[in-house]
Amino acid sequence: MHTSIGEPRSRAPRMTRLRAIQPIWLRITHWLNALAAFVMMFSGWRIYDASPVFAGFAIPTSITLGGWLGGALQWHFAAMWLLFFNGLVYLSLNLATGRWRTKFFPLSAHAVMHDLCAALKGHLSHADRSRYNAVQKLAYLVAIADLVVLVLSGLVIWKSVQFPLLRELLGGYDRARVVHFCAMALLAAFVLVHVTMVALVPRSLLTMLRGR
Numbered sequence: 001m002h003t004s005i006g007e008p009r010s011r012a013p014r015m016t017r018l019r020a021i022q023p024i025w026l027r028i029t030h031w032l033n034a035l036a037a038f039v040m041m042f043s044g045w046r047i048y049d050a051s052p053v054f055a056g057f058a059i060p061t062s063i064t065l066g067g068w069l070g071g072a073l074q075w076h077f078a079a080m081w082l083l084f085f086n087g088l089v090y091l092s093l094n095l096a097t098g099r100w101r102t103k104f105f106p107l108s109a110h111a112v113m114h115d116l117c118a119a120l121k122g123h124l125s126h127a128d129r130s131r132y133n134a135v136q137k138l139a140y141l142v143a144i145a146d147l148v149v150l151v152l153s154g155l156v157i158w159k160s161v162q163f164p165l166l167r168e169l170l171g172g173y174d175r176a177r178v179v180h181f182c183a184m185a186l187l188a189a190f191v192l193v194h195v196t197m198v199a200l201v202p203r204s205l206l207t208m209l210r211g212r
Contacts, residue, residue, distance in 0.1 A: 023097075029089055040150075080154060143190045150180065153170055
């Protein structure tokens with residue numbers, strides 16, 4: 001009798017610890033965005049090498065995707081459409097569910113500096129995976145804005161004549177190429193830091209895979 005009564009009680013704390021943190025729609029859109037970003041980045045480097053923005057600077061072909069310019073363009077455009085439509089779903093569901101407001105705000109410069117100093121000292125807690133610290137909030141918001149800039153500048157490079165207003169807002173075709181490259185470099189830096197933090201806190205990867 002004691003065993004049958006005690007079993008549900010022993011499982012209760014475990015069920016509490018395994019509460020859902022990341023909904024399935026977030027995990028799907030996150031990994032699709034990651035796939036699109038990686039493909040665009042590696043194929044974009046091959047496209048860049050065909051006509052470098054900065055003289056004397058080229059990306060090693062060993063870390064590019066596509067094999068040649070035509071192949072890289074095909075990969076790049078395929079990933080662009082995936083990023084565009086999947087990004088719309090991601091942003092729409094974040095707004096519709098209220099997750100955008102609860103996960104990324106409030107955010108202040110003081111909170112960012114406080115959590116950044118704590119992180120550099122190794123004192124920043126990662127016990128509660130359901131909440132982002134201020135540095136994470138800022139990094140994710142910057143990454144989202146950077147992806148928007150990548151898409152807009154990419155449209156100017158791809159269809160410059162069809163988007164004259166957007167082209168002028170970015171300072172012309174040549175300036176749009178510089179903006180696109182710098183946005184890509186910022187994305188690469190974000191990915192590098194993000195992967196490093198995941199390696200330091202592997203539970204975050206499990207959360208994004210299992211949702212709990």
